[in-house]
Amino acid sequence: MARLRTAILNVVGLSQRHLGEHTPNLQRLAERNAVAAVAPTLPAVTCSAQATYLTGELPSKHGIVANGWYDRELAEHLFWKQSNHLMQGPKLWDILRRDRPETTVAQLFWWFNMYADVNFAITPRPLYLADGGKHFDIHTTPLDLREMIKGDLGEFPFRQFWGPASGIESSLWIAKSAQWTEEKRSPDCSLVYLPHLDYCMMKLGPDHASILNELAAIDRVVGELIDFYESRGVQVVVLSEYGITPVSRPVHLNRLFRERGWLSIKDELGTETLDKGACRAFVIADHQCAHIYVPDASIISEVRTLLDNTPGVGEVLDAAGKARVGLDHPRSGDLVVFAEPDAWFTYYYWLDDARAPDFARTVDIHRKPGFDPVELFIDPAIVFPKLKLAGKLLRKKIGLRTLFDVIPLDASLVKGSHGHRPLDPLDWPLLIAPSNRLGGASITATDVHRCLVEVCQG
Known part of the structure; x- marks a missing residue:
């Protein structure tokens, strides 16, 4: 019997109110699968949500209480650390391997990626130089994937991943890295992070007129991935971590x-x-x-x-x-x-x-x-x-510190933020999955883990 393989696409900021004419690919996927709103983890932030999805536990158990916290022993704050050892408890891949030890997993830009017990991983990781400089780069598992994938896809567009230049380019590169990994390694489970909506909705607000164009842009990326995976017999799950609401x-x-x-x-x-x-x-x-x-x-x-x-x-x-x-x-x-x-x-x-x-x-x-x-x-x-930016980049290129x-x-x-639990479930994150076991119009964040296990196991 052919092995069941699954791609889990994390479309950050997506909620049920976004499904429709501006997201035709996502809408079609929703129409032939089960859809549920997810009562978000508290806090409804990236690291806490992902940890709950991967472990099936709340922060009280997995320890990811936010994107960062204060270490009382070091007397220092720790933000956006990357070691998977910080996430306590068995993860999705540990559960899947209990019945099928040979299960292979690719984790592509989900957080706490470094040193996770997965077969293939790609994550952003700058090189911090002794002179105070920073060189944009990625970290991979195994390490030799780094030069291979950069040789095929080019450098990861780090400046479009976060900061004033953030945009669709980073999600496009991540999507291409997912296709590359599937073609080269064919993992049983692929976890793919697509952050595009996060940037524009926080910057402009979720109700800004231009958001419709941004929804269409990420829908095209997702649509291409859906077609690609399904053509190779891989079932697709779409989920998100939180919904973004207006702030003033x-x-x-x-x-x-x-x-x-x-x-x-x-x-x-x-x-x-x-x-x-x-x-x-x-x-x-x-x-x-x-x-x-x-x-x-x-x-x-x-x-x-x-x-x-x-x-x-x-x-x-x-x-x-x-x-x-x-x-x-x-x-x-x-x-x-x-x-x-x-x-x-x-x-x-x-x-x-x-x-x-x-x-x-x-x-x-x-x-x-x-x-x-x-x-x-x-x-x-x-x-x-x-x-001004061009001048600073020139100084950097000729070796001057700036x-x-x-x-x-x-x-x-x-103009947009997240973290609490919005009153309207239309602003909650969602799960689209080939499952009839979602249990109704809404589920808890810990239920997402159960559903992912069931879908991956078939």
């Missing part, structure tokens, strides 16, 4: 904490950095979720009161609240807050933009103590941004 209110919790004297601020060459290990309380922000760490336990009631009375804060979770939603893990903050539907949390802690750290005006996903969607924008105050300080500090530019 950035909330600067760290600034409020600073005004109360709870932050420790260090002067570094005329700019300010957050000295987290010496703070009485501070915030690690991630979209519409924020983890509140309170090293000084004597002020936790005062911190809670401030949060309860802060406009834009929708819900404050203490120990009992974290347990209720599955966030009671040692990595979580002492308190966890979720924003009101039209609000989101920044990491900003400085009160004077002239004192902002140098990384604030750059694309720097690791150094910032929180997620920063403002990295999607070029500072509108720059008169000739293309000329800072790409072109990101604004205006959080009001951001």
